[in-house]
Amino acid sequence: MKNGIQTAHHSLRAHEVVLLLEADAFRGLKVDEIAGRRQAYGLNVLPRSARSGILRATGRQFNNPLVYVLIAAAIVTLVLGEFVDTSVILGVVIVNVVIGLIQEVRAEAALEALRSLVATRSVVLRGGQRMEVASEYLVPGDLVLLEAGDKVPADIRLVRASGLRVDESALTGESEAVSKDEVVLPLTTPVADRRNMLYGGTLVTTGNGSGIVVAIAGETELGAIQRLMGAVTPAPTPLTNKLASFSMRLTVAILALAALAFIIGVVRGQHPAGMFTAAVALAVGAIPEGLPAAVSVTLAIGVRRMARRRAVVRRLPVVETLGSTTVICSDKTGTFTENQMTVTALRTPSCHYEVTGTGYGPAGAIAAPSPVQPAVPAAAGDAALRWCLVAGAVCNDSAVFQEDGQWHVRGDPTEAAMIVVSGKGGVDIQRFISCNPRQGTLPFTHERQYMASFHKDAASETGSLLLVKGSLERVLELSSSHMGSDGSSMPLDGRTISQAAEELAGRGLRILATAMKRLPGAPEIDATTPLEGLVFTGFQAMYDPPRAAAAGAVRSCRDAGIAVKMITGDHLGTAIAIAEAVGLDSVTTPKRALAGTDLEGMGEEELAAAADKASVFARVSPELKLRLIDALQNKGHVVAMTGDGVNDAPALRQANVGIAMGRSGTEVAKEASDIVLTDDNFATIEAAVEEGRNVFDNLVKFITWTLPTNMGEGLVILVAIVLGSTLPILPTQILWINMTTAVALGLMLAFEPKEPGLMSRPPRDPGQSLLTWTLMLRILLVSVLLVGGTWWIFEFETTHGSTLVEARTSAVNLFVMVELFYLFSCRSLTRSVWKLPLFSNHWLVVGVVIQAAGQAALTYLPSMNDVFHTAPLSWEAWLRILGVALLASLVVALDKHFRGNII
Template sequence: MSAHEVVLLLETDPQRGLSSTEANRRLERYGRNVLPAAGGGGVLRRILRQFHNPLIYVLIAASVVTVFLGEYVDSAVIFAVVLINAAIGYVQESRAEAALDSLRSMVRTEARVVRDGELRSISSDELVPGDLVRLEAGDKVPVDLRLVRLAELRIDESALTGESVPVDKLEAELPVGTPVADRRNMVWSGTLVAAGSGTGIAVATGAETELGQIHRLVGAAEVLATPLTRKLARFSKVLTVIILVLAAVTFAVGLLRGQDAVETFTATVALAVGAIPEGLPAAVTITLAIGVTRMARRRAVIRRLPAIETLGSTTLVCSDKTGTLTENQMTVRALWTPDGGYEVTGSGYRPEGEIRDDGRSSEALRWSLLAGAGCNDARIREQDGEWTLAGDPTEGAMLVVAAKAGIDQDELAADYPRRDTIPFDSTRQYMATLHDERVTRRTVVLAKGSVERIVSMCRAEMGADGALRPVRAEAALHAAEELAGRGLRVLATAVRPPDGADDGFDDSSLPGALVLTGLQAMLDPPRSAAAPAVRACHTAGIGVKMITGDHAATAGAIARQLGLLDEDRRDRVVTGTDLDGLPAEGFSDAVENAAVFARVSPAQKLRLVETLQRRGHVVAVTGDGVNDAPALRQANIGIAMARSGTEVAKEAADMVLTDDDFATIEAAVEEGRGVFDNITKFIVWTLPTNLGEGLVVLVAIVLGATLPLLPTQILWINMTTAVLLGLMLAFEPKEAGIMRRPPRDPGRPLLTAALMIRIVLVATLLVAGAWWIFQWEQSNGADVAQARTAALNLFVVVEMFYLFSCRSLTRSAWRIGFFTNRWLLLGVAAQALCQLAITYLPPMNDIFGTAPIGVEVWLRILAVGVVAALVVAVDKRLRRNLG
């Protein structure tokens, strides 16, 4: 179809778009522009996944064999534990996926749409068929669009068609049956705008898009595996083999000693179930999920879970300047024309303030303001007393300063209607627009861009009286240097006046045809929280480098305000030109030593990151533009901006900052360290129990003695303590001084030698204590059931005392505050009630083979718990003193 036929078919307007009323009606009819939720394979498949674990296979096998041996109670309890573990895993997986879905929705794609004749920014899920959508470089296409206007539009369709090179788009009609990959008058939902700009009419939304059709066929469920969980999966497989081998050896030893086969197998089952850390996978998943939620509350959305683990190892943050270290609310503070300079008052996007011209009038100033406001795709508007910007902050600042001089953008558009555009990109370094002058009907070109680029394209400059004279490039560049030295960002403006020759409008015709009208210098002040965040990173052993495309003087001025540069260390600002002139060995040293990199190209930024990684750094990189995507992908942690960031940057990133604030990076690193600490604490807490239970059974088999613990009792210990005690460590608050430690070495094992020694020490205490109390009770007249009940409760009580010790792996439990984790106190209370139940309730006695015990037995158990806590405290103290 022709574009006109598409307009008629969809009953829309190619200039004004849909009305708000019609858009709402279509939204109700067609639904939101979202893809159907990716299925997890159904409830049954998700349930079955919970049993797909080698350790669970061992438990199921033990349950089946005990049935054939007539141990029906033992079999039922073992199988019940398997079911409970599966239920916990199912619920947690469902909650984790729901949490990630809700977090993904926080990073919503914004779309620019024309409704009621006005350009608006709305959430992409509100788009409907017939909407008039505008696209700019860096955007993610929100719906399937038929193009009606474009300027050098190129689309990266690799995600949809596999085409590796961006596709040039056009407006022409195409034959019926043209394949999707060749429909150059269409752009597809989910693809990326590589360059240029365009406007299109939405022809399909949601599941009806090309992406939606593929989505229905293949799904798009995100895999929640992380490096840590993969390590744990390998650990489970290795542990399963070790357990099976050890169980087989134990069974053989029992038979060789002439012990009863059924009793020996019961002991072997006890060893197997005791050595299995049933609660470990659930604890890790829950701790990661809690960490993701905590980060989201601090405005850091994790797109890929491995980012949580890597954050704890980050040694260097390479940050953008604009919008991350600064406010991203540009305000023009100074103007320069070839005949003099002007100061501007006011700040932000509210058009209040004045241009202090001391009564001077200047035609060059008027044309500079016209160029800044006319060669402009942004909009500022007032809503509920607040002035907001739709578009680029730099363009917004130019609109505001023009408004302060009485130039209204709508009136300017009427007096100088735009005919064509050369869009800005990082290679071109300028933007130009072609306009008709309404009164004279002659054409005028308005341009703005980097000072160096615009000045090089000018044949003349304009004086205050409007007269033209040869351009003085050195004066303009010197003025720009002075303004940049004040921390201001400087752009140049130029025109091709109506009385100039109309020699075309493209990249080849403009150089040498423009007239310089002036400079506009704007300030993007540092964020109030950025300087303290930089100091916190330095204290934590994390370096901070600024990488920006801005002028070196501007970058240096902001860096000094943030504490990245000392006043006397100007040599630490390196430009892209400087980098290109360095030999390979000098390049690496310069990258390591410099704190600020200015006028850096995308290729140079990528090379910087690669060089820092080769020097052993774990690098986090921030970015918001299309040109940042390669470095974001290369980084160990790519961090994109939600507000100002392009969809290309968000797609390449591991983490998205919803407030675009550098301080949030420091907060995310802090949360990442806390998550890793809590996972380590759980592992250090749970492994002594499993090791101790296995050793208790092994000693009994070797000595030919009665088992101090039955398989069902061991399962009771493992499951109840993992849920009621161990998981409470996931809620443990971050320790004081967590950001004063150096970053964790990524090559360091999860458990250090010191922690392994502590695990063995506590396991030894558990084995010795359990055997002592088991033998003591029997020697003092207790029956086997009472002695086993005492041993069972001793295991749990020692775990309770040890739990408080594990709240910090290095500091005393009393120094971190007894009441700072109320969940842990509630868990201990619940576990105590469970122990009273299994000890004194007759039904529980029948199921688990326990029996009531006296107060004096509890006192002996508590004494062992106190001894264990004291031993761990002494171990910590000795290691602190030795360290």
């Protein structure tokens, strides 16, 4: 370890930590010690990751078979003297390189966001003097003073704490603020349960305390997460893998075909130079120059559609990856749930109430669920209910406020929920406080298990009012009676109250009890004196409610064959309750819900089996999240991972698709992700998966449409060489076909709407090739139709009085017309063209009109005739062209009817 400081400080007594670090728990380090320690330990900033040079990073972008094909196409077109075409292809190469470099910069930005997370200013004691310093200048042994609202600047062992609660959700995934104290803990205590430690990047919500800095910079828990992130290499997307494999196979096939044509021509006695030119022409025809543009356009359209559905895509290829997803690993808080603690039930000693409305907004009411009991929309009808609401809202240090149309919380979310429900019950908190001003408090501590606030009693000139909220067991222990609905004191029925609480706790709700007591004189506020003789007023049951759309989205994912798993840092009981609410598979059966402690001792094979079988993983550390994702990927799954905290960042980078929360997510999580959800809603993930599947469908449609053209052009030239015949189509005419049809026709398939039943299909096999055998048979069929039709019309025209130029013009137009008719068939790979609404994709109609105009110009404009060696055609020739195109279309329709789905 760099600084030589051992990390098990939670297992040492506070004075042992002070001695170990040669610190002072009362006056802090001496000022003259600081420089030496800073020199020894460095600044409190996370280290920068090693960056490769721009040349090496650029070189990595060329290491891709698709780029090899593009460069080969550029060389071929350069040899043919088609300089414009060469420039276009090289432009595509440059764009690909730039995009790759941008992704590397974004990966480094994730680490930079992590480095800035602890950048703040801190209050310290040095030489007995209180001073404020930048967090980067803290050193091990510094005595840091913290209070509500402060960001923790380093890893700190507490020496004193008073009502201290810390929001550690960004680091551990714990949904509630954690109480902190100075107690010594066992060595094996996990990070999420170390209540005597504060960790850099977390936030103090209530109380105050002081502690000794025990780790800075890279030695902190944030530093450990940074090392995890730096070690993770983002998995290549299935589309990248498929295109790489496809491009390699295509390259080999094109080179083999060109070499075969060259050899056959030379063997037949043709001049080698002429045969080389013909072989190059064959290669030009066979290379699908429009494929990179089609991929980019299709993905870009998917990005736009996802943005409309509240999913912002940061890396284009992951649009398609979502469509390949077989497992979604989701965080709980804010994704499955609203991330807003909400009181859903209230119990007084004599009555129980249900609460409507969710979140921190005021909408909702309190009402008795049974007609036997009084329907009480406000607290005025039940004194116990009113005092339960008052105690929860007034014995409280948090606040709820509205800003820019949104409700926000300052302080503890649990306390905020109690403020909100008091408003639903008609309690005017501000009026109560103005009439009964606070005189003092006893803050919540782990040992005390309650918070107490003392107020001047408006009902008595000299008396005081004591309000208490805390754990049910502790408040019942301090109570000697309970309040009836009429305000009278009655014998305490602790057993009945506890049974009601156990039933709600079993549903995953958190229980907080309330009590009150009128004091005869001025309060004696003594933190060491326990309270007694309280009047129990009831308890409030709350939780972070599941999102309304989450259950439906989980069901849709299951119907689509996608497994959904919850991976959270929260407690197992809470996780199971939410998992059941949203419909995760059989979470209550054995081995379906596991805690981090269950996973830590597992070997790789055992962990992989558990990852595949279980649906819920709770109290999971960043390292375990990473292992779980890796285990699922090793079993062949394509994994999408959601998260919002710093602790999620390594797993977000490791996953095939990292999905961050846009509202509640940290900048670290967003920078490490591929997609950001602007509404933090699991249902948006399901919508994004649907869009991803549509993107892949449209890519397959384009490939199914374009490859027969390229294969057909190559075969036409090969047949001419084998037969020793005149070329039916010239190289310049091949370039015209490739360039115009790819843009005007093929790209329009990227705008095709989603097909019915898209989310009822199982996920594609991640190992399945982009070109299946059934798809290749379709491509081969259309290629044969193109070659046969081209040669027939070329021979027919030349033997029936047409000139060579006219025959070639007919062949070119036949090629385009067959492609145009075939385009309509490719709008769906399963359904008949007659079952597809013509104007559901109006861009396709626009493209057909543009292509038709282009063919008319090619055929009848003198200038085009000169450049492309074409000539005007008679109407009889057009009838023959359209007849062959229609016949080819009918053959494809029959093939689709008998062979069905080829996806």
